Amino acid sequence: MTQEQPAGVADRTGGSGVPETSGAEVSAVPDRGTVRLALTLGGLVLALLAGFGLGRLDTGSAAPVTGPLPSSTDGGHSHPPGMGPHEHPTGAASPGPGGDPGGLAVSAAGYTLVPTGTSLTAGRRQDFRFQVRGADRRAATGFALVHEKPLHMIVVRRDLTGYQHLHPTMAPDGTWSVPLTLPTPGVWRAYADFTVLDATAGQVPVTLGVDLVAAGAYAPQPLPPAAREATVDGFTVTYEGTPQVGATQPLLFRVFSGGNPVSALEPYLGAFGHLVALREGDLGYVHVHPEAELAGGAVKFWLAAPSPGRYRLYLDFQVAGAVHTAEFTLTVA
Ligand SMILES: [Cu+2]
Incomplete structure (x- = not known):
């Protein structure tokens, strides 16, 4: 489906009172809040290289941010390829890797x-x-x-x-x-x-x-079977990689049109893709972002699953100014 985008893809103001600038200077001082951000949004650990992390705050020099400034070289919690899972500080809202995902409480x-x-x-x-x-x-x-x-x-x-x-x-x-x-x-x-x-x-x-x-007659749909390929709006999207509990794994998504790889993936909100995983049973929420650069044409995420079970994955990607969402069912053993 094509997403509803009331704010418009081109809206870069954020609609908040926080002015947005380049976001170029986000990385000098490690910041605990940023680490917690990754943890909160994760529960799944993700590696976001080159400062494209979850924790990267796209505020820039003019942002009237008080308190600890956006920062974090953790780059939103980068886990370079080959790096194993490790411990992180945890907070009330941010269980560590393998812990609970977010969004379960009001x-x-x-x-x-x-x-x-x-x-x-x-x-x-x-x-x-x-x-x-x-x-x-x-x-x-x-x-x-x-x-x-x-x-x-x-x-x-x-x-x-x-x-x-x-x-x-x-x-x-x-x-x-x-x-x-x-x-x-x-x-x-x-x-x-x-x-x-x-x-x-x-x-x-x-x-x-x-x-x-x-209100009304609710006709619940069964979760579709696990699959590595999805179609949306004429695109076929595939992924490789197998998320595991407690160990970050690469997950590579590729987008095809008419059987050919789509070479014109565009950044959407500062990343080539946005991945939300929702857990069946409690709708626990995980939101991860990919590496800054495409990897051989693929959008590459790093993640670990918070628990065994079934998840629905939602990958937002943008082509020719339009955002599409490919959906997959994932079973984590
Ligand atoms: Cu968003």
Whole structure:
């Protein structure tokens, strides 16, 4: 499916109060928050070479970031090829490799997702609004740009169908809104994936999740069988690699059109691909980004699975200005 992109692919403002600049100077001082970001968004460990890490904050020199500055040579937690799994500091919201994925709670690390409403009408475009409130009960308003956006929102029905990747915009009072259509009845999961700028703790990466309901006759779909090939919008996408529990493994995705490799993959939000993995059973959330450069034409991720089980993988990629999402079922032994 082609993704809904209310903010527009070309929107590089992020819609936040945080001005975006080049992002060129992100890497001098290691930053614990950044490490935690990778852990939070991971649970899966990923290696993002050359500063294209998850933890890379795409804020630049002019960004009014207070507290520990974006940084991290960890480059968003790079694990060079050949490097084995290792221990990382863990925080309340960020279990280490092999630990729990994110998005399972509406409140974590002192931040709570507070939607204005969670009941929507199936098939109707409505504004979904929410705040991220801190321990002081006030709406947070300072967010770091991560992959060009201050907040990434993933919405999926609880049977893992209907995936959407959205970018809400924030009003000055900290209220986020995004036009949202839940096309079919059912219970849907919405994830808010962000790094909040905390006055005392610095950068706090968090992924919070909340259920949304669209009343009506819910016809759940079974998870498709595991496969290494998917088709979407006329593209065929394949992957190689076998994620394992507790050990980072390479995962290479290739995109084909008419049987030929697509050589014109374009960066989308600062990366050649964005990979979200959702675990069957609890919809645990993992979001990883690839190496900065294509590897022989393939988009290369590094990851480890948080547990055995089945996952649905969603790979966002961009060709000719349009974003597509290829979906795969993965079984981790
Ligand atoms: Cu996003």
